[in-house]
Amino acid sequence: MGDILVLAEHDAGVPRRITGQLLTAARERGAGAVHAAVFGDKAAEGADRLGAHGAAKAFVWDSSEADAYVTEARTAALVAALQASGADVVLFSSEPFTTDVAARAAVRVNAGIITDAVDLEMDGDAVVATKAIFGGDMISRCRVRPGRPQFIGVKANAFTAQEAGGAPAEIVALDVQLDDTARRASVVDVVEQESGGRPEMTEASIIIAGGRGLGDAESFRLLEELADALGGAVGASRAATDAGWYPHQHQIGQTGKTVAPQLYLGAGISGAIQHRAGMQTSQAIAVINKDADAPIFSIADFGVVGDLHKVIPPLIEEIRKRRE
Amino acid sequence: MRIICPIKRVPDTAAEKKLDPADRTVDREQSDPVLNANDEWSIEEAMRISERDGAEVIALCMGPDEAQSTIRKALSYGLDGAIQISDPALHGSDAVATARVLAAALRQEQFDLIIMGNQSSDARTMLVPALLAEFLDLPALTYARKLEIDGSTLTVQRESPSGHVVVQAQMPAVVSVVEAINEPRYPSFKGIMAAKSKPLDVRDLAAIGVDAADVGLEGSWTQVVDVVARPPKEPGKRVEDDGSGSVGAKALAEFLAERKFI
Numbered sequence: 001m002g003d004i005l006v007l008a009e010h011d012a013g014v015p016r017r018i019t020g021q022l023l024t025a026a027r028e029r030g031a032g033a034v035h036a037a038v039f040g041d042k043a044a045e046g047a048d049r050l051g052a053h054g055a056a057k058a059f060v061w062d063s064s065e066a067d068a069y070v071t072e073a074r075t076a077a078l079v080a081a082l083q084a085s086g087a088d089v090v091l092f093s094s095e096p097f098t099t100d101v102a103a104r105a106a107v108r109v110n111a112g113i114i115t116d117a118v119d120l121e122m123d124g125d126a127v128v129a130t131k132a133i134f135g136g137d138m139i140s141r142c143r144v145r146p147g148r149p150q151f152i153g154v155k156a157n158a159f160t161a162q163e164a165g166g167a168p169a170e171i172v173a174l175d176v177q178l179d180d181t182a183r184r185a186s187v188v189d190v191v192e193q194e195s196g197g198r199p200e201m202t203e204a205s206i207i208i209a210g211g212r213g214l215g216d217a218e219s220f221r222l223l224e225e226l227a228d229a230l231g232g233a234v235g236a237s238r239a240a241t242d243a244g245w246y247p248h249q250h251q252i253g254q255t256g257k258t259v260a261p262q263l264y265l266g267a268g269i270s271g272a273i274q275h276r277a278g279m280q281t282s283q284a285i286a287v288i289n290k291d292a293d294a295p296i297f298s299i300a301d302f303g304v305v306g307d308l309h310k311v312i313p314p315l316i317e318e319i320r321k322r323r324e
Numbered sequence: 325m326r327i328i329c330p331i332k333r334v335p336d337t338a339a340e341k342k343l344d345p346a347d348r349t350v351d352r353e354q355s356d357p358v359l360n361a362n363d364e365w366s367i368e369e370a371m372r373i374s375e376r377d378g379a380e381v382i383a384l385c386m387g388p389d390e391a392q393s394t395i396r397k398a399l400s401y402g403l404d405g406a407i408q409i410s411d412p413a414l415h416g417s418d419a420v421a422t423a424r425v426l427a428a429a430l431r432q433e434q435f436d437l438i439i440m441g442n443q444s445s446d447a448r449t450m451l452v453p454a455l456l457a458e459f460l461d462l463p464a465l466t467y468a469r470k471l472e473i474d475g476s477t478l479t480v481q482r483e484s485p486s487g488h489v490v491v492q493a494q495m496p497a498v499v500s501v502v503e504a505i506n507e508p509r510y511p512s513f514k515g516i517m518a519a520k521s522k523p524l525d526v527r528d529l530a531a532i533g534v535d536a537a538d539v540g541l542e543g544s545w546t547q548v549v550d551v552v553a554r555p556p557k558e559p560g561k562r563v564e565d566d567g568s569g570s571v572g573a574k575a576l577a578e579f580l581a582e583r584k585f586i
C-alpha cells in the first residue's frame with residue numbers, strides 16, 4: 001500500500017514545472033505506486049506524458065467546468081480521483097488556489113493536511129514534511145496522524161524534476177458529477193496581466209526583487225530586463241508595491257508571498273524583518289544596496305555595496321556576454 | 325446584515341520566538357503577541373461595508389484568556405462585539421481543528437458574511453478560510469483584492485499569480501482578503517475607549533458542542549515531530565563598488581557564474 005496521488009498543474013495540457021517536481025519527490029520517496037490527477041481544459045492532452053516522470057496512471061477530468069467554478073468543482077474531482085486511485089497520500093502544489101481545493105477535499109475525506117513542505121521523508125507509511133514556520137525563523141517537521149489520508153502541499157523548487165523514463169501513463173477518465181454545491185461560486189472573468197513571458201514568481205527558480213531604492217516605477221523595467229537576462233521572475237518589497245510601482249501579487253514578505261527560489265537577488269531593499277519573513281529560506285541570496293549597514297547584508301551570500309542604477313546595466317551586459 | 329471577522333493573536337514577527345521545551349509548541353505569550361496583520365484588512369473591509377450599508381460586525385477569536393487584549397484591539401476599530409472560544413483543551417490545535425472550532429461557534433450564530441485574512445503570520449497555512457467554508461458548507465471567495473456587494477450577490481476580484489479572476493457567489497459566504505484590498509485605518513481614541521465596554525461573549529468547548537478529543541495537541545490530525553531554530557548562515561562575501569557600477573557588476577556576475585546561474 002502507500003500509493004501517492006500527485007495533483008498535477010498544467011497550462012492547457014502542458015505540465016507545469018512543479019508537476020515534474022512533485023512526481024519526482026513522490027517517486028523517489030514513496031514505496032508504492034505514483035499516480036497523477038489532472039483536471040481542467042485539455043487535461044487529457046499531456047497526461048500520458050506524466051509517465052516519463054513516473055506516473056503509472058493519470059486520473060483525468062478534461063472539462064472546462066473545472067475552471068468555470070471556484071474551488072469546489074476541482075474539490076469534487078480530487079475526491080473522485082483519490083477514491084479511484086486508492087492512494088492514501090496526496091501531494092499538491094502549495095499555491096493559493098490549489099491549497100483551497102486540497103483543504104476542502106481533505107475535510108471531505110477526513111485527511112490531515114500540511115502545507116509549504118520543502119522536504120519530505122518517509123517514516124513507514126507516514127510522510128514527514130519539513131517546513132519553515134514563523135517567517136523562516138524556525139524549521140519544523142510534522143506529519144499526519146496514523147490512520148488518515150495525508151495531504152501534503154509542497155513548495156515550488158523544493159525538488160528538482162527528474163525524468164525516470166517510464167512508459168506513458170495509463171489514462172483513466174474520471175466521471176465527475178457536479179452538484180449545485182460545486183457550482184455555487186462561479187468564475188466570471190479571468191484578467192491576465194502582461195507577463196512579458198516571465199515565469200510566475202512563486203514558481204520561478206530565480207527571483208529579482210526590487211524595493212524603495214529603485215526610486216520609481218520606471219526602474220522596474222530595468223529589473224525586468226535583468227530578470228529576462230537570467231530567466232527569472234520579478235518580485236517587490238511592500239514599499240514598492242505600496243507606492244504602486246509593481247502589482248501587489250509580486251510582493252514578497254509577511255503579508256505577501258513566501259518564496260524560496262534557488263536565487264533571490266534583491267536590489268534597493270533594506271531587508272526589514274517582514275520582508276525577510278518571505279524570502280530568507282531562499283537557497284542563494286545576492287543583494288545590491290548602497291548602504292553597507294542595510295540588514296539584508298546579514299543574510300546575503302553575496303552583496304554589492306553600490307548604486308543599483310549604476311550596477312544593474314553593466315550586470316545585464318556582463319550576463320548577456322557570458323551567455324553568448 | 326451581520327458580518328463575522330475571525331481574528332488571530334500571533335507573535336510579533338520581530339520578536340524572538342521561544343519554544344516550550346515540554347511540548348515543542350511556540351511559547352506565544354513570550355513573543356509580544358499582536359493582532360495578525362492580515363486581519364486588519366478584513367476588519368477594515370467589514371467596517372467599510374458597515375458604514376456604507378449598515379451591518380453589525382463581530383470578531384471571532386479562538387485563543388487563550390490572554391487573547392482578550394488582542395480582541396479589545398480589534399474592537400477598537402469600531403466593531404460591535406466579539407466572541408472568544410477559550411478552552412485549555414485547544415492548546416496546540418492545527419488548522420483543521422481551528423476551523424472545526426470556529427465553524428462550531430458560527431453554527432450558533434446568525435450571519436451573512438465571514439470576512440477574514442488570507443494568512444496568519446505565524447502558522448501561515450493559508451488553510452483556515454477554505455477549511456472553515458467547508459465545515460460550514462459555504463462558498464469561499466478567497467484572496468479578494470476587491471469586494472462588491474449587490475443585494476445578496478458577492479463579486480470578488482481574486483488575486484492570481486498573473487492578475488486576477490472575477491468570481492461570484494451568493495451570501496452567506498466566506499471571503500478572505502489580501503493586503504491590496506484597502507488601507508486600514510488607525511483606531512480612534514473614541515474607538516479605543518469604547519472597545520473596553522463592547523460585549524465579549526466567551527465560550528468553552530462544551531458551550532459550542534465540540535469534543536475535546538477532536539482538538540488540541542493530541543486531537544489534531546497533524547502532529548509536530550520537532551521544531552528547531554534555523555541554523556545561522558555563514559557570513560557572505562561583500563564587494564564595494566567604486567561608483568562606476570562596473571566593479572560591482574563584474575563581481576556579482578562572477579558570483580552568479582560560480583553558482584551556475586549563468
Ligand SMILES: Cc1cc2nc3c(=O)[nH]c(=O)nc-3n(C[C@H](O)[C@H](O)[C@H](O)COP(=O)(O)OP(=O)(O)OC[C@H]3O[C@@H](n4cnc5c(N)ncnc54)[C@H](O)[C@@H]3O)c2cc1C
Nearest residue numbers: 211212213237238239253254255256268269270290291308
Ligand atoms: C505588519 C507589517 C507587514 C509587512 N509586510 C511586508 C511584506 O510582506 N513585505 C515587505 O517587503 N515589507 C513588509 N512590511 C514593511 C517592512 O517593514 C519595510 O517597511 C519594507 O520591507 C521596506 O521596503 P524596502 O526595503 O523596499 O524600503 P526601505 O526600507 O526604505 O529600504 C530601501 C533600501 O534601498 C537602498 N537604496 C536606496 N537607493 C539605492 C540605490 N540607488 N542603490 C542601491 N540601494 C539603494 C537603501 O539603502 C535602503 O536600504 C510590513 C510591515 C508591517 C508593519
Ligand SMILES: Nc1ncnc2c1ncn2[C@@H]1O[C@H](COP(=O)(O)O)[C@@H](O)[C@H]1O
Nearest residue numbers: 330331386440441443444449450451452
Ligand atoms: N485561532 C484563530 N481564531 C480566529 N481566526 C483564526 C484563527 N486562526 C486563523 N484564523 C483566521 O484564518 C486566517 C488565515 O490563517 P491561516 O490559515 O492560519 O494562515 C486568519 O487571517 C484568521 O482570520
